[in-house]
Amino acid sequence: MPSLTFYGGVNEIGGNKILLEADDTRLFLDFGMSFNVASQYFAEFLQPRKCTALADFFELGLLPDIKGIYREDYVKHMGRPAEECSVDAVLLTHAHADHAQYIHFLRTDIPIYCTDATRIILQAIEETGSNPLSDLITACDAFTFYMNKRGTLSRVTRRNREFVHERIFHVLEPEDKVTIGSLEIEMVPVDHSLPGACGYIIHSAEGTLVYTGDIRFHGSNQALSKQFVAKAEAAQPTWLVSEGTRIESVQQDSEAGVKSEITRLIARAQGLVFVEHPIRDLDRVSTIFEAARTNNREFVVPIKLAYFVEALGDLAPFDLPDVKLLVPKKSWGLIDKAGIDWHLVEQDYANWEKPFISRENAITCNELRNNPKHYVVSMSFWDITQLTDIQPKAAIWIKSSCEPFSEEMELDEERKRNWLDRFGIAEYLAHASGHASGPELKAMITEINPERVFPVHTEHPDLFTAFFKNVELVEPGKTYTL
Ligand SMILES: [Zn+2]
Ligand SMILES: [Zn+2]
Numbered sequence: 001m002p003s004l005t006f007y008g009g010v011n012e013i014g015g016n017k018i019l020l021e022a023d024d025t026r027l028f029l030d031f032g033m034s035f036n037v038a039s040q041y042f043a044e045f046l047q048p049r050k051c052t053a054l055a056d057f058f059e060l061g062l063l064p065d066i067k068g069i070y071r072e073d074y075v076k077h078m079g080r081p082a083e084e085c086s087v088d089a090v091l092l093t094h095a096h097a098d099h100a101q102y103i104h105f106l107r108t109d110i111p112i113y114c115t116d117a118t119r120i121i122l123q124a125i126e127e128t129g130s131n132p133l134s135d136l137i138t139a140c141d142a143f144t145f146y147m148n149k150r151g152t153l154s155r156v157t158r159r160n161r162e163f164v165h166e167r168i169f170h171v172l173e174p175e176d177k178v179t180i181g182s183l184e185i186e187m188v189p190v191d192h193s194l195p196g197a198c199g200y201i202i203h204s205a206e207g208t209l210v211y212t213g214d215i216r217f218h219g220s221n222q223a224l225s226k227q228f229v230a231k232a233e234a235a236q237p238t239w240l241v242s243e244g245t246r247i248e249s250v251q252q253d254s255e256a257g258v259k260s261e262i263t264r265l266i267a268r269a270q271g272l273v274f275v276e277h278p279i280r281d282l283d284r285v286s287t288i289f290e291a292a293r294t295n296n297r298e299f300v301v302p303i304k305l306a307y308f309v310e311a312l313g314d315l316a317p318f319d320l321p322d323v324k325l326l327v328p329k330k331s332w333g334l335i336d337k338a339g340i341d342w343h344l345v346e347q348d349y350a351n352w353e354k355p356f357i358s359r360e361n362a363i364t365c366n367e368l369r370n371n372p373k374h375y376v377v378s379m380s381f382w383d384i385t386q387l388t389d390i391q392p393k394a395a396i397w398i399k400s401s402c403e404p405f406s407e408e409m410e411l412d413e414e415r416k417r418n419w420l421d422r423f424g425i426a427e428y429l430a431h432a433s434g435h436a437s438g439p440e441l442k443a444m445i446t447e448i449n450p451e452r453v454f455p456v457h458t459e460h461p462d463l464f465t466a467f468f469k470n471v472e473l474v475e476p477g478k479t480y481t482l
Pocket of ligand 1: 013014015096098099214457
């Protein structure tokens with residue numbers, strides 16, 4: 001009989017790591033980081049130690065101690081004997097860290113199945129991120145030496161290409177059905193706050209399992225979620241693993257409402273408009289782009305977003321030449337100094353940033369300072385120091401992202417407000433969540449009508465029992481035979 005074991009995503013929002021076993025086939029549904037558990041023990045300047053490989057993660061329950069799934073370099077460094085690979089695949093629903101980040105720790109010979117956009121986003125995170133846990137597309141051997149040209153030993157870095165291993169990715173298209181061992185897998189796209197999100201319908205000899213991933217019904221791709229529900233219902237599933245992030249909320253969000261609010265706020269603005277938003281939520285990026293355009297302003301994006309738009313190509317809502325790129329002062333800040341050799345200017349930037357800083361549509365803070373009413377600027381708290389360079393007058397800041405949900409985030413929010421106060425910037429809110437509301441989840445589950453529901457990715461799984469008869473209140477690490 002097939003079984004499910006939940007190693008994350010239980011009584012918490014995110015961290016999904018769900019092991020599905022059927023006959024000889026074993027696969028993980030997502031392999032994400034649990035922010036909840038991590039923040040119980042760690043903070044910005046107190047992180048799990050790399051030198052222990054996996055030991056800190058095992059000790060504190062951030063990763064399950066399962067044989068045959070972790071990378072060989074880490075296992076070896078812990079003094080453990082070599083292991084045989086013990087899972088057949090990982091199915092990723094999307095590239096958010098709480099679903100995908102911890103594939104960093106997995107063996108590179110475990111095939112990863114996901115959508116094209118998910119693979120592109122993981123690649124962008126690996127290439128542009130500063131997170132040390134981002135061996136997502138490739139993995140570089142850690143704790144490994146090589147004989148250098150001088151005949152002495154050196155530590156391996158990413159420059160030693162022979163020690164960098166490509167992971168095995170299988171990109172899934174809608175309607176594709178793939179067989180993994182005794183299971184038949186169907187990827188079904190859904191609407192969420194990140195491109196390329198999907199759910200899965202998995203057929204075994206004993207019945208069908210549906211997994212929602214993260215899902216919503218109010219974004220610009222809401223038709224996808226409706227099709228997902230129709231397909232899931234038609235599959236007459238025995239089991240449904242459903243997200244429940246907003247099960248307690250009756251608030252009806254709408255991306256269209258966010259667009260009209262941002263459009264209205266820009267129309268009233270007397271100076272520069274800043275918009276704070278999740279950088280990879282392309283639905284939101286598209287919303288802001290169009291709101292700016294309606295008001296005859298140009299959208300200005302940071303280099304990281306520019307990189308992302310270019311990597312996504314046709315999957316992105318606009319071409320890079322349609323917007324302006326904001327090149328910030330970095331390192332020595334030579335970008336806006338006259339008469340400096342370009343080769344020296346470039347040294348202020350990371351390799352992946354260099355191709356962008358000389359683009360025709362690249363601008364600096366000086367332009368924003370001189371022509372504030374021409375622009376709408378994508379700006380995060382982490383780039384807020386640029387206000388010193390911009391010296392905005394009568395500017396507004398639109399917060400188009402979720403409310404803080406941890407003490408650390410609240411402190412950052414307070415720091416942000418201090419910056420805004422200092423520059424006399426008024427703040428407004430315009431946001432819609434990446435997740436379905438309680439009534440929408442109820443309607444979805446009623447329509448799919450599985451035999452049994454496993455709520456995950458929620459702090460309130462008990463609320464599912466109010467409207468559905470056969471709800472399993474999951475315990476972490478316990479195996480449920482289906
Ligand atoms: Zn999530
Ligand atoms: Zn998500």
